[in-house]
Amino acid sequence: xxxxxxxxxxxxxxxxxxxxxxxxxxxxxxxxxxxxxxxxxxxxxxxxxxxxxxxxxxxxxxxxxxxxxxxxxxxxxxxxxxxxxxxxxxxxxxxxxxxxxxxxxxxxxxxxxxxxxxxxxxxxxxxxxxxxxxxxxxxxxxxxxxxxxxxxxxxxxxxxxxxxxxxxxxxxxxxxxxxxxxxxxxxxxxxxxxxxxxxxxxxxxxxxxxxxxxxxxxxxxxxxxxxxxxxxxxxxxxxxxxxxxxxxxxxxxxxxxxxxxxxxxxxxxxxxxxxxxxxxxxxxxxxxxxxxxxxxxxxxxxxxxxxxxxxxxxxxxxxxxxxxxxxxxxxxxxxxx
Amino acid sequence: xxxxxxxxxxxxxxxxxxxxxxxxxxxxxxxxxxxxxxxxxxxxxxxxxxxxxxxxxxxxxxxxxxxxxxxxxxxxxxxxxxxxxxxxxxxxxxxxxxxxxxxxxxxxxxxxxxxxxxxxxxxxxxxxxxxxxxxxxxxxxxxxxxxxxxxxxxxxxxxxxxxxxxxxxxxxxxxxxxxxxxxxxxxxxxxxxxxxxxxxxxxxxxxxxxxxxxxxxxxxxxxxxxxxxxxxxxxxxxxxxxxxxxxxxxxxxxxxxxxxxxxxxxxxxxxxxxxxxxxxxxxxxxxxxxxxxxxxxxxxxxxxxxxxxxxxxxxxxxxxxxxxxxxxxxxxxxxxx
Numbered sequence: 001x002x003x004x005x006x007x008x009x010x011x012x013x014x015x016x017x018x019x020x021x022x023x024x025x026x027x028x029x030x031x032x033x034x035x036x037x038x039x040x041x042x043x044x045x046x047x048x049x050x051x052x053x054x055x056x057x058x059x060x061x062x063x064x065x066x067x068x069x070x071x072x073x074x075x076x077x078x079x080x081x082x083x084x085x086x087x088x089x090x091x092x093x094x095x096x097x098x099x100x101x102x103x104x105x106x107x108x109x110x111x112x113x114x115x116x117x118x119x120x121x122x123x124x125x126x127x128x129x130x131x132x133x134x135x136x137x138x139x140x141x142x143x144x145x146x147x148x149x150x151x152x153x154x155x156x157x158x159x160x161x162x163x164x165x166x167x168x169x170x171x172x173x174x175x176x177x178x179x180x181x182x183x184x185x186x187x188x189x190x191x192x193x194x195x196x197x198x199x200x201x202x203x204x205x206x207x208x209x210x211x212x213x214x215x216x217x218x219x220x221x222x223x224x225x226x227x228x229x230x231x232x233x234x235x236x237x238x239x240x241x242x243x244x245x246x247x248x249x250x251x252x253x254x255x256x257x258x259x260x261x262x263x264x265x266x267x268x269x270x271x272x273x274x275x276x277x278x279x280x281x282x283x284x285x286x287x288x289x290x291x292x293x294x295x296x297x298x299x300x301x302x303x304x305x306x307x308x309x310x311x312x313x314x315x316x317x318x319x320x321x322x323x324x325x326x327x328x329x330x331x332x333x334x335x336x337x
Numbered sequence: 338x339x340x341x342x343x344x345x346x347x348x349x350x351x352x353x354x355x356x357x358x359x360x361x362x363x364x365x366x367x368x369x370x371x372x373x374x375x376x377x378x379x380x381x382x383x384x385x386x387x388x389x390x391x392x393x394x395x396x397x398x399x400x401x402x403x404x405x406x407x408x409x410x411x412x413x414x415x416x417x418x419x420x421x422x423x424x425x426x427x428x429x430x431x432x433x434x435x436x437x438x439x440x441x442x443x444x445x446x447x448x449x450x451x452x453x454x455x456x457x458x459x460x461x462x463x464x465x466x467x468x469x470x471x472x473x474x475x476x477x478x479x480x481x482x483x484x485x486x487x488x489x490x491x492x493x494x495x496x497x498x499x500x501x502x503x504x505x506x507x508x509x510x511x512x513x514x515x516x517x518x519x520x521x522x523x524x525x526x527x528x529x530x531x532x533x534x535x536x537x538x539x540x541x542x543x544x545x546x547x548x549x550x551x552x553x554x555x556x557x558x559x560x561x562x563x564x565x566x567x568x569x570x571x572x573x574x575x576x577x578x579x580x581x582x583x584x585x586x587x588x589x590x591x592x593x594x595x596x597x598x599x600x601x602x603x604x605x606x607x608x609x610x611x612x613x614x615x616x617x618x619x620x621x622x623x624x625x626x627x628x629x630x631x632x633x634x635x636x637x638x639x640x641x642x643x644x645x646x647x648x649x650x651x652x653x654x655x656x657x658x659x660x661x662x663x664x665x666x667x668x669x670x671x672x673x674x
Binding site for chain 2: 142143144145147148150151152162165166169170173174175211214218221222226261264265
């Protein structure tokens with residue numbers, strides 16, 4: 001076993017990352033490639049990026065030394081249910097010279113394992129969407145939300161962006177002076193020089209009535225795909241930093257909704273860890289501390305680690321069955337110092 | 338003036354209704370035709386339905402006796418801004434032999450006038466969408482909401498339907514037994530015999546895991562136009578009648594949001610009337626009394642009449658400038674006994 005290696009891959013919508021490591025935690029190869037989500041990019045394109053990342057990570061390493069490999073990706077159930085897609089992944093694996101079995105798992109489990117070595121716990125992911133998952137014995141147990149922007153994703157980036165526009169429209173309807181957040185929303189959606197094609201023909205923004213401005217703002221949003229509202233989430237974060245009360249209230253409500261989503265599938269008093277993941281909870285955003293406060297109020301004994309390197313987590317999940325529990329814990333500590 | 342007549346028309350998405358009345362309130366002709374909303378049906382088709390309703394309402398009446406006419410319709414600003422559409426309406430008017438000017442106004446003002454003869458007040462409309470408007474001197478003053486399902490329409494039929502699905506998904510995620518409302522939502526969206534095409538291939542509903550059922554329910558909604566969620570609003574009303582607590586909470590929240598929308602454009606203590614309009618507030622629904630309670634708490638001195646006959650309201654608005662204030666009040670009382 002001394003020269004045995006494992007490989008882990010984290011395939012996301014915008015990048016694919018691979019890590020080859022020894023069972024002691026020596027990082028012997030890394031690779032990156034373009035986005036490889038088989039749902040959004042097609043399995044063939046995803047498999048091509050997978051091949052690129054594998055080739056870069058393995059380099060001159062004898063692939064026969066790789067004893068186990070794990071790939072984490074979103075929408076894994078759909079991939080496993082589609083034999084041609086699964087075959088494209090298996091082919092890329094074999095073409096890289098890998099002879100160990102390929103283990104495909106969901107991105108939530110990888111995010112979880114990047115934050116903790118505990119077999120049981122929860123992971124809360126907030127990015128464009130939002131989902132909470134409980135893990136039992138390193139397998140998915142229960143799922144809450146992740147229902148998409150129309151019906152769910154409460155507290156997500158989409159939700160923050162939509163609430164920002166809703167608060168702006170409410171202030172405009174009420175004739176209130178626009179605060180930091182509302183001003184940022186208006187300037188982002190209707191930059192200076194914007195013209196409208198409302199009743200009465202085209203008009204400069206400055207020439208529009210208050211109601212016409214409201215209608216134009218609504219049109220600016222509704223003529224684009226709804227999911228693009230997530231692009232406004234940074235405005236809420238910036239406005240909160242500038243002391244805007246509306247932005248603070250929106251973020252507090254997001255933290256409450258995300259915590260409620262966890263509570264739907266997690267017992268009160270559960271002391272297992274809750275991993276925070278996704279761009280809104282691992283980055284330097286005010287949502288993370290707000291969520292921490294809410295989680296601490298409900299589960300005071302639970303640790304709240306942040307998710308980190310997904311490729312390392314996938315590699316660790318590949319290595320775990322080959323190791324004793326203390327060895328697995330030591331490897332996790334080395335990979336996630 | 339003794340033989341002078343006026344004509345009023347209410348053009349909605351599904352029907353066009355016309356009324357010819359004397360200035361004393363004698364109804365001398367009525368007509369109906371198909372939906373004529375120029376936004377959804379095109380102005381030419383709308384004008385054709387207008388012609389039909391005019392012809393039926395006028396019958397053998399000498400059109401020269403008609404001294405004034407008003408048409409109320411949704412999206413009137415867009416019609417007025419589009420000369421060919423406006424011309425199609427004017428042509429139908431002239432072809433019916435009418436020589437008086439045609440006054441085109443919005444549906445909110447017509448709904449308002451069908452509930453009160455007061456020149457100042459508010460109207461709250463809740464149907465598929467939701468909007469609140471304040472009226473000053475029988476003209477639109479301020480508007481709140483009406484921002485469409487993605488960004489607004491808080492408390493509307495769409496909102497009720499979406500909340501019904503969201504509450505159902507939350508109960509399914511939590512593994513709670515499904516109550517009256519959630520059961521109705523599942524049976525409506527996934528009737529017995531429903532099969533899914535989720536991970537693992539097609540499966541009968543009964544064979545699906547809890548999570549697969551959640552995913553299938555989300556798919557059933559998201560593969561259809563979002564606005565169709567409004568079709569689920571009656572499930573909330575029926576479940577409330579059956580004592581379902583979730584349905585009651587959703588309706589109470591809708592009433593609160595609708596009232597908040599009014600409050601955004603109406604001063605505290607305003608004693609002018611608030612007309613309730615739209616299918617969710619004039620029908621026999623539990624939303625109307627809930628809204629009445631909320632409105633009464635904020636504006637205890639305001640009457641809360643229900644909207645009624647839109648064609649009669651349009652006719653009254655046409656007649657009003659021809660009458661003294663007491664005559665106008667008497668005509669309103671006769672048309673809306």
